[in-house]
Amino acid sequence: MGLEAKLNSDGFLTTQLDAVVAWARKNSVYPMPMGISCCAIEMMASADPKYDIARFGSEVMRFTPRQCDLMIVAGTVTYKMSHVVRKIYDQMPDPKWVIAMGACTSTGGMYRSYSVVQGIDQFLPVDVYVAGCPPRPDNLLNALIQIQNKIGRTRARDFQNLKLPELNVIQNN
Amino acid sequence: MDRLTKDDVHPKILQKLLEDSDITIEDALENEMILNMGPQHPATHGVLRLLLRLDGETVIGCVPDVGYLHRGYEKMAENMSYYEYIPHTDRLDYISPLSNNVAWVLAVEKLAGIEVPVRAQYIRMIVAELARIASHLVAIGSFAMDVGALTVFLWTLREREKIMDIWDILCGARFTNSYTRIGGVANDAQPEALALVKRFIDEIDANLSECESLLNTNRIFIERLDGVGIISKEDALSYGYTGPNLRASGVEFDLRRATPYLQYDKIDFRIPVFTEGDCLARYFVRADEVRESAKIVKQCLQLMSPGEIKANLPKSVLPQKAEVYSKMEELIHDFMIVNFGINPPVGEVYHAIEGSKGELGFYLVSKGEGHPWKCKIRSPSFIHIQSLPHLVKGHMVSDVVAIIGSIDPIMGEADK
Amino acid sequence: MELKELISQKLQANFPEAEFEFSEFRNELSIKINKKFVNPICKFLKEDPELEFLLCEDVTAIDWAKRENRFTVVYHIFSLKLNFRLVLKADVDESDCAIDTVSSVWKTSNWQERETYDMYGIKFKNHPDLRRIYMPEEFEYHPLRKDFPLLGIPGSLPLPKK
Numbered sequence: 001m002g003l004e005a006k007l008n009s010d011g012f013l014t015t016q017l018d019a020v021v022a023w024a025r026k027n028s029v030y031p032m033p034m035g036i037s038c039c040a041i042e043m044m045a046s047a048d049p050k051y052d053i054a055r056f057g058s059e060v061m062r063f064t065p066r067q068c069d070l071m072i073v074a075g076t077v078t079y080k081m082s083h084v085v086r087k088i089y090d091q092m093p094d095p096k097w098v099i100a101m102g103a104c105t106s107t108g109g110m111y112r113s114y115s116v117v118q119g120i121d122q123f124l125p126v127d128v129y130v131a132g133c134p135p136r137p138d139n140l141l142n143a144l145i146q147i148q149n150k151i152g153r154t155r156a157r158d159f160q161n162l163k164l165p166e167l168n169v170i171q172n173n
Numbered sequence: 174m175d176r177l178t179k180d181d182v183h184p185k186i187l188q189k190l191l192e193d194s195d196i197t198i199e200d201a202l203e204n205e206m207i208l209n210m211g212p213q214h215p216a217t218h219g220v221l222r223l224l225l226r227l228d229g230e231t232v233i234g235c236v237p238d239v240g241y242l243h244r245g246y247e248k249m250a251e252n253m254s255y256y257e258y259i260p261h262t263d264r265l266d267y268i269s270p271l272s273n274n275v276a277w278v279l280a281v282e283k284l285a286g287i288e289v290p291v292r293a294q295y296i297r298m299i300v301a302e303l304a305r306i307a308s309h310l311v312a313i314g315s316f317a318m319d320v321g322a323l324t325v326f327l328w329t330l331r332e333r334e335k336i337m338d339i340w341d342i343l344c345g346a347r348f349t350n351s352y353t354r355i356g357g358v359a360n361d362a363q364p365e366a367l368a369l370v371k372r373f374i375d376e377i378d379a380n381l382s383e384c385e386s387l388l389n390t391n392r393i394f395i396e397r398l399d400g401v402g403i404i405s406k407e408d409a410l411s412y413g414y415t416g417p418n419l420r421a422s423g424v425e426f427d428l429r430r431a432t433p434y435l436q437y438d439k440i441d442f443r444i445p446v447f448t449e450g451d452c453l454a455r456y457f458v459r460a461d462e463v464r465e466s467a468k469i470v471k472q473c474l475q476l477m478s479p480g481e482i483k484a485n486l487p488k489s490v491l492p493q494k495a496e497v498y499s500k501m502e503e504l505i506h507d508f509m510i511v512n513f514g515i516n517p518p519v520g521e522v523y524h525a526i527e528g529s530k531g532e533l534g535f536y537l538v539s540k541g542e543g544h545p546w547k548c549k550i551r552s553p554s555f556i557h558i559q560s561l562p563h564l565v566k567g568h569m570v571s572d573v574v575a576i577i578g579s580i581d582p583i584m585g586e587a588d589k
Numbered sequence: 590m591e592l593k594e595l596i597s598q599k600l601q602a603n604f605p606e607a608e609f610e611f612s613e614f615r616n617e618l619s620i621k622i623n624k625k626f627v628n629p630i631c632k633f634l635k636e637d638p639e640l641e642f643l644l645c646e647d648v649t650a651i652d653w654a655k656r657e658n659r660f661t662v663v664y665h666i667f668s669l670k671l672n673f674r675l676v677l678k679a680d681v682d683e684s685d686c687a688i689d690t691v692s693s694v695w696k697t698s699n700w701q702e703r704e705t706y707d708m709y710g711i712k713f714k715n716h717p718d719l720r721r722i723y724m725p726e727e728f729e730y731h732p733l734r735k736d737f738p739l740l741g742i743p744g745s746l747p748l749p750k751k
Contacts, residue, residue: 034213036220037242037585038267038349048330063215079746080725081220081241084212086749113245114732114741123749134348240723248732252739283615410643413697431672520614523665538651549649559700588723
């Protein structure tokens with residue numbers, strides 16, 4: 001948004017512009033389903049006719065990270081899988097948010113073992129944690145509403161002049 | 174598909190290719206490509222990584238890479254008691270969680286020599302068959318979605334929501350319900366739950382036929398799946414196939430008939446068998462099995478009679494919570510069983526059931542302590558994924574998606 | 590009863606130099622054999638026209654955590670013709686941690702032996718593709734051994750940076 005970058009002070013126009021942009025962003029959050037295990041089934045269930053996620057604006061679950069703004073990590077993340085999750089998170093364009101769905105992603109869940117990462121916030125910045133094993137689809141929709149409220153409070157200058165992350169790209173894979 | 178040689182290529186294109194200094198002419202037209210169908214992919218059912226070696230669009234080799242969901246189940250089983258492990262078994266084949274519960278509890282009861290009352294056995298059979306129906310509905314739905322029929326997925330999920338409502342009332346949780354206990358089931362089946370089951374079973378045939386009417390005579394569906402991913406009878410047995418995949422290749426083998434457990438020898442049901450061994454046969458076997466399971470549940474509802482739901486062995490079976498809070502001996506037994514576990518005799522046992530994907534078996538070695546010395550989970554999905562290189566050879570990349578869907582792997586089970 | 594006697598008679602007739610130990614628990618027959626004879630015995634059990642043990646259900650190992658004969662490799666095989674399940678066991682010592690592969694007899698044991706190698710460290714001779722299956726290739730330990738802690742060894746598996 002080039003115009004509001006030029007207007008540095010908080011006038012009437014910029015806050016209204018911010019509000020309109022935030023309203024547009026929060027009502028069309030496209031989730032990127034990082035469905036790994038059992039929570040992925042409840043995420044699919046939140047997209048089925050009974051707990052429709054499309055009525056909240058998340059019309060499609062795009063499987064390519066380049067077109068999404070919300071990543072729902074659903075399922076146990078192991079050390080072997082953590083590199084893949086981080087790679088996909090890096091490929092998402094700004095602004096982006098992360099929901100840690102379920103107990104396994106929040107703290108490692110019921111798996112206190114050698115190969116499970118005890119909480120994905122060890123390598124990803126998380127916005128909303130959802131409790132449950134697996135959380136009911138209503139619970140996930142509640143988390144989506146929290147994310148929408150969070151987006152509604154953002155301003156354009158939060159997303160300007162951000163440092164670009166170093167991509168984890170290996171040339172001769 | 175014939176390979177292009179450099180004589181077939183238009184000279185202007187050839188010149189353009191040669192201008193790029195990194196490519197030599199041999200590389201441009203005659204190389205093979207390695208494609209990574211990574212762990213994050215909409216069509217692999219879960220986190221399965223496939224490395225495909227392609228010649229154009231034809232697959233000439235495939236290496237599956239599993240282990241992205243390895244959670245250390247077998248190591249955890251050595252550190253927790255038999256009761257504590259029941260919620261863990263839910264998350265193995267997470268589409269039909271109750272059948273894993275039933276398998277684990279049957280293995281432990283075989284090891285400890287506990288007899289379960291008849292009503293509990295019928296309730297276990299009803300929930301296990303409902304779990305099988307739920308699993309096949311998701312399998313059919315996601316398989317059709319992979320091949321292109323997106324509507325069928327939403328219709329089968331709608332049916333599955335009805336099963337989840339039943340589980341919500343019966344077991345207390347919609348999904349990953351740890352309903353079975355060693356010696357019986359957690360609580361009795363309420364009349365409302367049984368009425369819901371009856372209503373669901375009466376309607377499933379018509380609803381499934383509605384979904385099938387979109388697929389069975391659909392020219393695209395049949396042409397995409399007929400003759401794809403064929404596996405012969407001898408190869409299927411050599412690769413260790415069990416369950417619907419084996420029955421689609423012509424072998425009539427069902428553990429509910431071969432080694433009957435619970436009360437399956439009193440129930441009359443048919444085993445659907447197809448001989449072609451391709452993806453279409455596997456789809457038909459699953460659709461027929463849903464109808465057979467509905468028949469089994471109907472007969473169980475008729476044969477079930479009121480009675481006890483937990484065995485009367487105070488030292489091994491957890492008492493009801495209402496009694497724990499009011500009577501002294503039940504409190505002591507509850508304390509001892511939860512903290513020290515049941516102590517089965519020294520020995521080892523292998524028990525397998527006919528899960529929705531195939532033969533799900535638990536191998537338990539006990540040294541007389543409250544936790545197993547070793548627990549091995551024989552998961553059917555792991556065995557089936559092993560045969561993927563054999564199935565996809567010679568097919569196109571889009572057939573790989575259909576083949577994976579027809580095998581129906583669940584990575585929670587395959588990676589343990 | 591007759592099935593168990595039939596199998597024991599056939600095995601003892603065809604392999605006179607091998608010692609067998611038969612045991613039974615909860616109506617399941619298990620036979621302990623010497624690890625040198627694993628491949629010929631399995632081949633015989635599969636190809637004999639009366640027995641036909643065509644389905645190999647499971648190949649796994651037990652770690653007894655004692656000084657001698659630390660591991661036991663266990664095979665579960667099933668005969669569709671007789672509806673019978675048989676358990677074969679072979680002891681493997683830690684000093685010579687290798688046993689013959691049966692992947693030439695049943696193709697399904699390929700990955701199961703890879704899993705046993707990954708989890709226990711038992712090598713299978715003449716295996717077409719012996720490498721790790723669940724843990725990443727750089728992992729140095731064998732998780733299901735009794736001396737490996739449940740929570741793992743910190744630093745053995747890398748994590749991406751935040």
